[in-house]
Amino acid sequence: MRSLHLLRFVTFVMVGVGIIWGCGGANSTATLAGGDDGGGGDGSSSGTSGGSSGTSGTSGASGTSGASGTSGTSGSSGTSGDSGGSSGTLADGSTACGAVNQPCCTTGGACATGGTCSGGTCVACGGPGQACCPGQQCSTGNVCNGTGGGPRTCAPCGGAAQPCCASSTCNGGGCCVARNCVAAGGTCTGVTGGPTCNAGSCGTCGAAGQPCCNNQQCTAGGVVCEQGTCAACGADGQVCCAGDQCNPNLACGNGGTCGACGGAGQTCCPGRTCGGGLGCGPGDTCQQCGGPGQACCAGRACGSGGCCDQSLCIAPGTTCSQGNNPVCAGQTCPN
Numbered sequence: 001m002r003s004l005h006l007l008r009f010v011t012f013v014m015v016g017v018g019i020i021w022g023c024g025g026a027n028s029t030a031t032l033a034g035g036d037d038g039g040g041g042d043g044s045s046s047g048t049s050g051g052s053s054g055t056s057g058t059s060g061a062s063g064t065s066g067a068s069g070t071s072g073t074s075g076s077s078g079t080s081g082d083s084g085g086s087s088g089t090l091a092d093g094s095t096a097c098g099a100v101n102q103p104c105c106t107t108g109g110a111c112a113t114g115g116t117c118s119g120g121t122c123v124a125c126g127g128p129g130q131a132c133c134p135g136q137q138c139s140t141g142n143v144c145n146g147t148g149g150g151p152r153t154c155a156p157c158g159g160a161a162q163p164c165c166a167s168s169t170c171n172g173g174g175c176c177v178a179r180n181c182v183a184a185g186g187t188c189t190g191v192t193g194g195p196t197c198n199a200g201s202c203g204t205c206g207a208a209g210q211p212c213c214n215n216q217q218c219t220a221g222g223v224v225c226e227q228g229t230c231a232a233c234g235a236d237g238q239v240c241c242a243g244d245q246c247n248p249n250l251a252c253g254n255g256g257t258c259g260a261c262g263g264a265g266q267t268c269c270p271g272r273t274c275g276g277g278l279g280c281g282p283g284d285t286c287q288q289c290g291g292p293g294q295a296c297c298a299g300r301a302c303g304s305g306g307c308c309d310q311s312l313c314i315a316p317g318t319t320c321s322q323g324n325n326p327v328c329a330g331q332t333c334p335n
Helices: 002-084
Strands: 115-118 121-124 142-145 153-156 175-177 180-182 223-226 229-232 250-252 258-260 278-281 285-288 307-309 312-314
Antiparallel strands (some): 115 121, 175 180, 223 229, 250 258, 278 285, 307 312
16 A cells, blocks of 8 residues: 555656656747747848948949039030120230220221221220211111211111111101101102102102102112112112112122122122121122232231232232332331
8 A cells, every 4th residue: 555655656746847847848948939039030130221221322323423513614605705806916916906995906807896997996886976887887776877988977767857777767657758757647848749658658659569759769668769660679689779788698789689798709798898718809799818919808907917908918018009109017008
């Protein structure tokens, strides 16, 4: 009996020890598994953030595209506005010439745009009371007034009793009679019968398609008397208007027709001007310029110290045809 109790006691103890051991081993295993998960999570997180930081680093390269901003320096091309100045020089090579109140250049353009050479000095031109610009040009609303060899100045035009503007135009449908404007509704004094001015026509004459008025005059703007009838004028291929005038960038050729100007072999443009490297020679034709026997270049300039004698260049030391036949010296034919 005692042996039976002892056997049961031993069995109970062994079962209890086994249970305790089993629980402790499971807890130990669970603890190790949790540690592996935590370690794996930290390593994975760290690796990912490292990778992402590497990617963002490469995006910094796109910042170099900012260099394209330097293209803004092209704005300096705005200085091309200076092209309005004269590109000419004085005889000594100085470029201190061509602007208003400066000496006229002796090579290249004599004066900048908006200036004309008068008495060896560039003066403002084109405005009311100012000298006419080369080619008898004036600003809008003004006309080059005066005739003969005296100085010509710009004066307001187009209004009643004012000079007619270019191509015989007057404001508000006025009529150009004897080079002066008559307001619409006014009397065309000087026209036979003293008719009333209406839209450029003096009664039954003077406008495009109408008979010319007495003294072969047309009273509307942009027309000229041709074989007894007022015809359109001034455009390319049309007859020249009164005073040998044509539309801008055209010139009146020897045949009395408006056409292109300024190129080699073409008629000189108003003011006896030609394109680059050309001068206005005999017959008002644009030719090569600057050398002995060639046309004088713009500003009456000649190369190699030569002089402009009339409209042709002569070499230094050559006798001039003007005055007392002096000798060309210092790019000038003395009087």
